[in-house]
Amino acid sequence: MEDIVMKFRDIPTTCVSDVMDGLYNLHSSIKPLKEDYKLAGRAFTVKTPVGDNLAVFKAIREAKPGDILVIDAKGDEYRAMAGDYVVGMAKKIGIAGFVLDGAIRDIVGVKELDLPVFCKATTVASSKKAGFGVLNVPISCGGMTVQPGDIVVGDADGVVVIPQIIEQEILEKSLKKFQEDKETEAIISGDREAIIKHLDQLLGK
Ligand SMILES: O=C([O-])CC(=O)C(=O)O
Numbered sequence: 520m521e522d523i524v525m526k527f528r529d530i531p532t533t534c535v536s537d538v539m540d541g542l543y544n545l546h547s548s549i550k551p552l553k554e555d556y557k558l559a560g561r562a563f564t565v566k567t568p569v570g571d572n573l574a575v576f577k578a579i580r581e582a583k584p585g586d587i588l589v590i591d592a593k594g595d596e597y598r599a600m601a602g603d604y605v606v607g608m609a610k611k612i613g614i615a616g617f618v619l620d621g622a623i624r625d626i627v628g629v630k631e632l633d634l635p636v637f638c639k640a641t642t643v644a645s646s647k648k649a650g651f652g653v654l655n656v657p658i659s660c661g662g663m664t665v666q667p668g669d670i671v672v673g674d675a676d677g678v679v680v681i682p683q684i685i686e687q688e689i690l691e692k693s694l695k696k697f698q699e700d701k702e703t704e705a706i707i708s709g710d711r712e713a714i715i716k717h718l719d720q721l722l723g724k
Pocket residue numbers: 572599600601602603604605606624625645646
């Protein structure tokens with residue numbers, strides 16, 4: 520895994536979001552299938568017509584190990600873009616996770632695979648394999664523009680996209696914020712008096 524991606528992987532998404540003023544988060548309807556997922560990698564983007572997932576197969580074939588498939592599925596919650604067969608192949612090939620503003624199915628099997636999958640819905644129906652999707656173009660996913668190569672991070676709180684051009688700056692700011700948050704939150708281990716003092720300081724009393 521690339522050094523910068525590895526560093527982002529260890530920072531909570533809340534810190535990354537905070538240093539970007541919450542402007543680069545996907546919509547909160549896109550959730551992890553399991554709360555303990557930790558997603559980090561570069562976006563390999565997929566844009567598909569509603570209910571057609573052949574492009575997802577093409578993407579699995581073309582993506583590099585460590586890439587995250589970020590799929591513009593137009594918010595469709597009825598037809599699955601992937602199930603345990605598709606996610607299983609992606610995992611074997613080295614893809615680091617899926618993010619989609621759409622649905623997946625075979626959720627028991629997908630959870631067993633333990634590859635981070637963030638999606639809007641789960642469903643029963645499959646997609647057609649008509650093949651009109653396109654790969655590695657800027658897409659819209661969860662209300663955000665995602666460019667191929669952007670860093671994507673996700674955890675129980677959601678998904679944040681870091682545009683390539685600001686990734687180094689955002690890494691440095693996020694690491695600093697993570698440290699500051701740890702220091703601030705240490706107050707929780709204090710007693711009532713300590714917390715009242717902390718609140719008074721914060722409130723300028
Ligand atoms: O085959 C599909 O398109 C979706 C599916 O059920 C799987 O990946 O297991």
